[in-house]
Amino acid sequence: MTILGARPQFIKASMVSRALKTVGHTQEKVLHTGQHYDPSMSDIFFEELGLEAPQYNLGIGGGTHGQNTGRMIEGIESVLINEKPDWVLVYGDTNSTLAGSLAASKLSIPVAHVESGLRSFNRKMPEEINRVIVDHISSVHFTPTDLATKNLVREGIDHSSIRQTGDVMYDAALFFGGQSDGETSQVRDLISEKKPFALATIHRQENTEDIKKLENIIKSLEEIAEGMPVVWPVHPRIRGKVCTLKLRLIDPCGYIEMQKLIRHSKIVLTDSGGLQKEAFFHRVPCVTLRGETEWVELVDSGWNELVAPCNSGKIVDCVGRMMNSEHKREVGHWYGKGDAADKIASVLSR
Ligand code: UD1
DSSP, X not given: OEEEOSHHHHHHHHHHHHHHHHSXXXXXXXXXXXXXXXXXXXXXXXXXXXXXXXXXXXXXXXXXXXXXXXXXXXXXXXHHHHHOOSOEEEETTSHHHHHHHHHXXXXXXXXXXETTTOOOOOTTSHHHHHHHHHHHHOSEEEESSHHHHHHXXXXXXXXXXXXXXXXXXXXXXXXXXXXXXXXXXHHHHHHHTTOOOEEEEOOOHHHHSOHHHHHHHHHXXXXXXXXXXXXXXXXXXXXXTOOOSSSEEEOOOOHHHHHHXXXXXXXXXXXXXXXXXXXXXXXXXXXXXXXXXXXXHHHHTTSEXXXXXTOHHHHHHHHHHHHTOGGGOOOOOTTOSSOHHHHHHHHHHO
16 A cells, blocks of 8 residues: 655656556555645646546645644554555655554554655754654665665664665656646746746745745845746745745646756756756756755765755855856766666565
């Protein structure tokens, strides 16, 4: 049984579900916690990525971390007691990942964790707490990179439980990345203008709940917008907090549309984990608005630079530097060969 609930998990699961259908001995059922519930954050991904409608949708979105994680654990537990799956499959680092793996492990159902071993070493991030706990109660760890594997080994996780498969997000970018259907007029119009633009996304709690940081980010984006348009698909988390006429605020995008935006942008500014990599997959430089990242190889190779949003001037300087440092970037095969989902499905079926 796959347990998911947030936008990036729909993307990752679509690749693994597809692969699971091609291997024998495996039947997958899907439980959606309801963590992301706006149509633009959930339904659109099921439609465009070909994910089958989940057998269960708990409809648990909103509330504090404790409230929504607690309610999810309760709902997931009763489904697991009825369904008795052989394995539970979870993705990434969200509250749905935590709730799914806690409910399963207490029922002695083994958990397989996709995107295991990532660490920011910042325990103020709810996602970091989720990752550490989930990894330590999972039976099989599917890691995307060398560094993720090393992190697990350093924490004493048995090497025999780790399978370094590569990154399913890379599989998805190869599979869907070139497709062009599904774009809305907001993106079509923008791209047809053929002008350089910057693409921004902000949703992390550390940036959206600290008003000073959010102000710094908006101020820096407004300054960048004096040189080129800044397009920002706004996450529902901050829908009510952003008020500016200088930026091009748009609704959250579907996956295919987002890939198209990244591909056509000159630079990406983000605090998302997934977008940092997608920028690299499309060979676009990225400025990450955080003090640390889980995807260190992109910083080491010059594709990504970190700036904690404590000062708007530093963000603007960093964007200038990144747009003029093309010659310094090195391309590596850090995320596998695009067959991570096949490898995961084959391990699960065995
Ligand atoms: C969550 C994950 C994060 C992941 C991100 C992807 C956790 C702790 N964080 O962050 O790891 O990178 O998803 O997008 O699980 N909301 C809506 N409509 C929606 C979804 C959310 O209005 O469709 C509201 C919620 O009610 C809440 C806020 O937005 O008030 C934040 O949602 P939440 O699920 O906590 O986390 P994300 O910021 O999306």
